[in-house]
Amino acid sequence: MPVVAIVGRPNVGKSTLFNRIIGKRVAIVEDLPGVTRDRNYFEAEHGGRRFLLVDTGGFEPDTPDRLIQQVRDQAQLAIDEAQAVLLVVDGHEGPTGVDVDIASMVRRSGKPLFLAVNKIDSFKREEEGFLSEFHRFGIDRILPVSAEHGRGTEDLLDAVMTALPPAPEPEPVPEALDEEATEEVVEDLAARPIRLAIIGRPNVGKSTLVNQLIGEERFVTSPIAGTTRDPVDAELEHKGRHFILTDTAGIRRKRSIAMRVEAYSVVRALKAAEASDVVVMLLDATEMAVEQDLKIASLAVEQGKPVIVVVNKWDLVAGDAKKAQTFRDDLVWKMPFLAFAPSIFVSALTGAHVKGVLDRAVRLFDQASSRVPTPKLNRLLEDISNHHGLPVVGGQRARVYYIAQVGIRPPTFVVQTNRPDLVPPEYRRYVANKLREVFELEVPLRLVFKRKA
Numbered sequence: 001m002p003v004v005a006i007v008g009r010p011n012v013g014k015s016t017l018f019n020r021i022i023g024k025r026v027a028i029v030e031d032l033p034g035v036t037r038d039r040n041y042f043e044a045e046h047g048g049r050r051f052l053l054v055d056t057g058g059f060e061p062d063t064p065d066r067l068i069q070q071v072r073d074q075a076q077l078a079i080d081e082a083q084a085v086l087l088v089v090d091g092h093e094g095p096t097g098v099d100v101d102i103a104s105m106v107r108r109s110g111k112p113l114f115l116a117v118n119k120i121d122s123f124k125r126e127e128e129g130f131l132s133e134f135h136r137f138g139i140d141r142i143l144p145v146s147a148e149h150g151r152g153t154e155d156l157l158d159a160v161m162t163a164l165p166p167a168p169e170p171e172p173v174p175e176a177l178d179e180e181a182t183e184e185v186v187e188d189l190a191a192r193p194i195r196l197a198i199i200g201r202p203n204v205g206k207s208t209l210v211n212q213l214i215g216e217e218r219f220v221t222s223p224i225a226g227t228t229r230d231p232v233d234a235e236l237e238h239k240g241r242h243f244i245l246t247d248t249a250g251i252r253r254k255r256s257i258a259m260r261v262e263a264y265s266v267v268r269a270l271k272a273a274e275a276s277d278v279v280v281m282l283l284d285a286t287e288m289a290v291e292q293d294l295k296i297a298s299l300a301v302e303q304g305k306p307v308i309v310v311v312n313k314w315d316l317v318a319g320d321a322k323k324a325q326t327f328r329d330d331l332v333w334k335m336p337f338l339a340f341a342p343s344i345f346v347s348a349l350t351g352a353h354v355k356g357v358l359d360r361a362v363r364l365f366d367q368a369s370s371r372v373p374t375p376k377l378n379r380l381l382e383d384i385s386n387h388h389g390l391p392v393v394g395g396q397r398a399r400v401y402y403i404a405q406v407g408i409r410p411p412t413f414v415v416q417t418n419r420p421d422l423v424p425p426e427y428r429r430y431v432a433n434k435l436r437e438v439f440e441l442e443v444p445l446r447l448v449f450k451r452k453a
């Protein structure tokens, strides 16, 4: 997904602009309980294009000298990670040295740059020449906005969209999985390498785990036919299955500033998760899971990726089964949307239980690729209807007729009903949980209620 970064000095209105843009455009698939609304990155949509909007602000400089360095770091991150950079300046104050500095940094990088001149609340102000001062930046794309009042933000987005790659063609949703095609998919599974993204906060042990896995398992050097192989990926084999650990160089190189700005470690994790089949989410046994872990995990689930929760440094807490249970309970309480994901307690340092990560990856990958026969699904739906009727909403009650699986990775189910609007979220969750329970799915799934044609 293309990334659009907002940069600028403190107090120019970056966050206001960010909130203004995401306000109407929240594209979260599902409300995940326990996920905070307070984010500095967001999946947004404009003119049919989806992008990740990132606000790199959120830190206050400690001293005036530090200000320049911090804003420069922020701009460097935007240049490295984003497809378009939105520099926000204050139209009342006029250009400052820092603004000019940042603008030329981005220009030299060749990344598309858009200058949002904020606090231009009326046309009168535009006429008063507030904009002309900024023309010496040498940027063609200068757009007056008022983040506070929403003025000009649509035009700004129209402009930014021109710098993004064209939207991909939407994939047609099949009516039901083709039986024959499915057979092939099942046969191919064992031959297909499983792409693993290892994500987590700095110092949780990502590099240690990667080195341990590569060191223990036979390192496969020959490229696997039919796969694109990035030079930064590492391949390995375990019990006859192939794995590709993605972006291992990024993990081992240790991006210095990138990891210090939280929003960007989230962006990196998001990109890694997007390119993977299974997400390995690392936590540190000696620390409580924090907000950042939660954000990363929720992004993976929103993308429909299977997640293995790997609690690392278990050697340090002399963990036993009881401690593991307590850790797990605490985790599920904090991240209820991960309740279905398996967890494993390992030591990347000593190698204890690390192979279990690969075993679980195979299990989840196969589950996410599996197909439940339609008769079994409909028996379950009938059973649910007999025991758990749909509630009456405003004197009316929806009827459900039929369920089928229409997709894999993630498993996607469609329920036909006369009134999708009368199916409340609790009922949707209930059916999803039943599907997980009965068909032993520890992976995210999509469940769509569709009006019967």
Ligand code: GDP
Residues within 6 Å of the ligand: 200, 201, 202, 203, 204, 205, 206, 207, 208, 209, 251, 312, 313, 314, 315, 316, 346, 347, 348, 349, 350
């Ligand atoms: P990354 O930033 O996530 O890649 O973390 P690193 O792999 O660099 O690990 C950070 C620190 O934690 C290093 O000092 C590691 O030696 C240490 N570490 C990693 N895994 C374990 C573990 O399982 N047990 C212990 N005791 N230390 C670990």
